[in-house]
Amino acid sequence: MSFTVDYDKITVLEVGITSFGNEGYAVKYDFVKKVIQWRDSYMWNNNFTRSLNETDYNTLKEELPKSGMLEWMKGYNSGLENDFGDQTQIPGEWKITVEFEDKTKMTAGAEQHFPKKWKFLKNLIEKTTGCSFILR
Secondary structure (H helix, E strand, C coil): CCHHHHHHCEEEEEEEEEECCCCEEEEEEECCCCEEEEEECCCHHHCEEEECCHHHHHHHHHHHHHHCHHHHHHHHHCCCHHHHEEECCCCEEEEEEEEECCCCEEEEEEECEEECCHHHHHHHHHHHHCCCCCCC
């Protein structure tokens, strides 16, 4: 599987983080409809759906491959968490679902074992949503 090509074929990206209290954030990028959906379980009035502007769309398309997200998702799914992630003291979990042009999906996630490049993806989400993406 050539991940460089696959990044170009992503149509929907969903990323969520939750605490053990089931609080957290979820963001969904629909690259076909050019829409962002944001869910904040800490503050229900912070939820929104809005259009994905051209600047943020281009930022995501250019920067997402640099995160190595597809590579570490595959690594986690292959049982290589220690190669791609670090055990943390953070009491929480992450989950990512990617849908491709052919409607196939890839999902990965873990508890208290965040990917080494998580911060890059977190910063990209914050940059394109304007919201904090860190557990309280």
